[in-house]
Structures are given as C-alpha cells and as structure tokens.
Amino acid sequence: MNPCERWPRLWLGVFPTPLHRVRRLRDDASLLLKRDDLTGFGLAGNKARPLEFLMADAIAHGCxxxxxxxxxxxxxxxxxxxxxxxxxxxxxxxxxxxxxxxxxxxxxxxxxxxxxxxxxxxxxxxxxxxxxxxxxxxxxxHPYPVPRGGATPVGALGFASAAFEVHAQLEDQGVDPTRATIVLPVGSGASLAGFIAGSAAMDLAWRVVGVSVSRPAPQMASHVLALAAACSALMGSRPATSGAFTIVDRTGDVLTEERADDMGAARFMRESEGILLDPHYGIPTFEVAWTMTATAEQPVVLWQTGGIPAAVESLDAGNEHERRVLTPSGSM
Ligand SMILES: Cc1ncc(COP(=O)(O)O)c(C=O)c1O
Missing domain, CATH: 3.40.50.1100 (Rossmann fold)
Incomplete structure (x- = not known):
C-alpha cells in the first residue's frame, strides 16, 4: 500500500499523468515519457504533486x-x-x-x-x-512557510507517491519496473528526494538518475538524501541509501555552444513528439535520458516536468539553430 495515502492531500492535478513511448523520435527508441507537463493544474507541471500535500498540511495546521x-x-x-x-x-x-x-x-x-x-x-x-x-x-x-521548490519532507511526499504511480503504470504496460531507468530533473531536490523515498518504501531497486541544474552533484546528493530520509520518517518506511540514485551534474552550462545544440534538441522534440522542453530543466534532462537509451537497461523513463513559461520564452532562440538528427546510437 502507498503510505502517502494516509496523509492529507488537497487534490489539484489529474493523476496518474500519462506514461507513453516516444512516437516519432526513433523507431526503436526505448524512451518512455512521464507526462507531468500534463498534471492539469494551471502551469504547475510536476509542482502540483508537492503542492497537494503542502496545501493540505497548511490547512491541517490551521494556517x-x-x-x-x-x-x-x-x-x-x-x-x-x-x-x-x-x-x-x-x-x-x-x-x-x-x-x-x-x-x-x-x-x-x-x-x-x-x-x-x-x-x-x-x-x-x-x-x-x-x-x-x-x-x-x-x-x-498563522503563516505556513514553504521553502523554494516545496523542498520539505511533506512536499517530498508528492514524488514519493509518484514513484508508486509510475511503478503501477510500468507493470500495467507489461514492463518490468526493476529494469527501468528513471531520469528526473533536479532543482530544489524535492522531486528526487520524494522519488527515492517512495522507491525505498516499495523496496524497489530501479535505477534513478537526477539531472542537477543548479547545485553541484555532491552537494545536491547529500541534500537529497537527508530530505528523503525525513520523508521516509513521515511515511514510517525504511530510508533510501546513497546507492539508490546518481546525480548527473548539468550546472553552469548556460550560453555555451552546447546550449545552442540543446536548442536543436528542443526543436526536434517539439516537432516530432509535440512536446515543449524548457531550457533549464527539460533540455538537459532530455539529453541525459536520450544518451542513456543507448547504454542503460531498458526502458528509460524521462520525467517531463513542465516548465512551459520558460519553454515559450526560449522559442525564438530555438529557431536560430539547426535541427539536429538523433542517431540510432543514441547520440545527438
Ligand atoms: C519545470 C521544472 N522541472 C523540474 C524542476 C525541479 O524540481 P525540484 O525542485 O523538485 O528538484 C522544477 C523546479 O522548479 C521545475 O520548475
């Protein structure tokens, strides 16, 4: 049973969000998209998940x-x-x-x-x-403080629950979850922390990869582990270990040649899959996930978190760059 279900929750989004294979990017692509851009709550994307628990907690505390x-x-x-x-x-x-x-x-x-x-x-x-x-x-x-990104143990429950959600979807689709690689963008770390807490609660050893865009990998890893442990304590489940996830460091690559290439990837996703990638989270995470389809256990699940405002802002920049071809080897 999902222990998050015992926690008060103010429903904001529409869950589960879709999980589907890429349709046109590459015939043999073993890339699944988890569509948290479609949570259905305004422009919140993945942020609807922590907010459901945070809002309910604020109300429960009389704030x-x-x-x-x-x-x-x-x-x-x-x-x-x-x-x-x-x-x-x-x-x-x-x-x-x-x-x-x-x-x-x-x-x-x-x-x-x-x-x-x-x-x-x-x-x-x-x-x-x-x-x-x-x-x-x-x-x-009676104020209720919410740190950046909703990165509290209660906020992390949102993605602990998401781990249960995607596990059930993979099983429904006939995919062995233990063979999956899950790739998530990491800003505040709330999503990744919750996800590994939920994974530990299920005793599930799938491969979880966080793509950190704002803090260096070692710093983010210890922050995520501590937050996950606090979330596990809330759920009364065993905590995740440091081996439960890896972090790819994608900090500090703004305005480089590499970023210009990223814009080509954004255009490709937009015009093949119909998906808008934002430059801060979506593009680097897509790139890491795509590269992994060549080497990782299959399938790779790319968590598409939203970021629509920044994706729209970056549209003009993207038009200046050539579309890049995604090769069957997984490189771009
Ligand atoms: C679009 C988008 N994706 C991913 C993230 C990262 O999520 P987290 O802050 O839980 O690490 C954010 C954070 O603001 C975001 O806005």
Missing part, C-alpha cells in the same frame, strides 16, 4: 497564509500562489531579483498573492521567508 519565494522565473512560486488561492489561503511570494513581470509572477499576482522583492542574493530567500513568518506571527497571522 491562513502561505509564505514562499524564489527567482522571478520560479515555476514553483507561481504554482504555490495558484494552489494557495484554490486552498482558500492568502499567499506571499518573496522574489530575490524583483520586481519582475515573468509569467510565474504574473500568475501569482493574478491569484491574489502579494509579491515582495527582497533584493539581494537568491540563496538568502529562505532567511527572508523565516523573517517574514515571524513578522506575520507578530501581526496575529
């Missing part, structure tokens, strides 16, 4: 206002404001580099959230959230 933050481009920040509105809670979004009129910030404002520019370093957002929570308590409010 009346959610305080979160992030970069102006943070999908999570916009989705958190959206979810708060649906949950009947006020919301404040603290933005490091504000003021900005990105899609996530516009969504947050449209959902009635107060958007505050904190100035300074993005890494200090957690401190700014903690300070704002104290101020709100002094005002007699």
């Amino acid at each position: 009346d206002i959610v305080v979160t933050g992030g970069a102006p481009t943070s999908n999570f920040a916009g989705a958190c404001a959206h979810a708060s509105a649906v949950a009947g809670l006020d919301c404040e979004v603290l933005v490091a580099d504000g003021p900005a009129s990105t899609v996530p910030i516009r969504l947050a404002r449209a959902c009635g959230a107060a958007v505050r520019a904190t100035g300074g370093d993005r890494a200090l957002i957690e401190d700014a959230i903690a300070k704002r929570v104290i101020d709100l308590e002094l005002e007699g409010r």
Whole structure:
C-alpha cells in the first residue's frame, strides 16, 4: 500500500499523468515519457504533486497564509500562489531579483498573492521567508512557510507517491519496473528526494538518475538524501541509501555552444513528439535520458516536468539553430 495515502492531500492535478513511448523520435527508441507537463493544474507541471500535500498540511495546521519565494522565473512560486488561492489561503511570494513581470509572477499576482522583492542574493530567500513568518506571527497571522521548490519532507511526499504511480503504470504496460531507468530533473531536490523515498518504501531497486541544474552533484546528493530520509520518517518506511540514485551534474552550462545544440534538441522534440522542453530543466534532462537509451537497461523513463513559461520564452532562440538528427546510437 502507498503510505502517502494516509496523509492529507488537497487534490489539484489529474493523476496518474500519462506514461507513453516516444512516437516519432526513433523507431526503436526505448524512451518512455512521464507526462507531468500534463498534471492539469494551471502551469504547475510536476509542482502540483508537492503542492497537494503542502496545501493540505497548511490547512491541517490551521494556517491562513502561505509564505514562499524564489527567482522571478520560479515555476514553483507561481504554482504555490495558484494552489494557495484554490486552498482558500492568502499567499506571499518573496522574489530575490524583483520586481519582475515573468509569467510565474504574473500568475501569482493574478491569484491574489502579494509579491515582495527582497533584493539581494537568491540563496538568502529562505532567511527572508523565516523573517517574514515571524513578522506575520507578530501581526496575529498563522503563516505556513514553504521553502523554494516545496523542498520539505511533506512536499517530498508528492514524488514519493509518484514513484508508486509510475511503478503501477510500468507493470500495467507489461514492463518490468526493476529494469527501468528513471531520469528526473533536479532543482530544489524535492522531486528526487520524494522519488527515492517512495522507491525505498516499495523496496524497489530501479535505477534513478537526477539531472542537477543548479547545485553541484555532491552537494545536491547529500541534500537529497537527508530530505528523503525525513520523508521516509513521515511515511514510517525504511530510508533510501546513497546507492539508490546518481546525480548527473548539468550546472553552469548556460550560453555555451552546447546550449545552442540543446536548442536543436528542443526543436526536434517539439516537432516530432509535440512536446515543449524548457531550457533549464527539460533540455538537459532530455539529453541525459536520450544518451542513456543507448547504454542503460531498458526502458528509460524521462520525467517531463513542465516548465512551459520558460519553454515559450526560449522559442525564438530555438529557431536560430539547426535541427539536429538523433542517431540510432543514441547520440545527438
Ligand atoms: C519545470 C521544472 N522541472 C523540474 C524542476 C525541479 O524540481 P525540484 O525542485 O523538485 O528538484 C522544477 C523546479 O522548479 C521545475 O520548475
């Protein structure tokens, strides 16, 4: 039984999201797409999963206002404001580099959230959230702090549950889950942490690969492991070990020749599979997953997490680059 089902949950998305083979990319491709771009909750993509648990937890604790933050481009920040509105809670979004009129910030404002520019370093957002929570308590409010990306043990339950979901889908499709390689993008680490916690709860040793786009692999690995352990403690299940996942480091490759090549991959996915890849998470994760189809145990499951605002923003840049041909050897 999925232990996450014992936890309060405010349904926001439509689950399970589809799991299907790529259709036109390559005839023999053993690449499966897990379509969290289709969670059905606004522009939230994969972020609908942690938010279902976080919103229910806020309500269960009698909170009346959610305080979160992030970069102006943070999908999570916009989705958190959206979810708060649906949950009947006020919301404040603290933005490091504000003021900005990105899609996530516009969504947050449209959902009635107060958007505050904190100035300074993005890494200090957690401190700014903690300070704002104290101020709100002094005002007699009951704030619910949500760190960037929803990376709390409760938030991680979203992807712990997703591990159960995709396991059942693979079995339904006649695929042996123990032979699968799951490839996920990693920003805050909430998704990967939850996923390995859920995998450990099932006692399932499939191969899990995180593609880290913001923090170096060793730092991210210890963060993910600690968060996963806290999530396992909530579920009352055994914790994941460091051998349960690997992290591929894709940090710091912005505006390089390689990135220009990535845009070709984005165009290819758009025009063959009909999928919009965002440059921060979707493109590097696709590239890693695609390369793995040549070497890994089959199938490779690419977690397509959404990122539609950034995908749309990058459309013009993508047009400048040639379409690249994906060869049967798996290289691009
Ligand atoms: C589109 C998209 N994919 C993946 C991620 C990474 O998820 P996580 O923060 O849980 O590591 C994010 C995080 O913001 C995201 O917006």
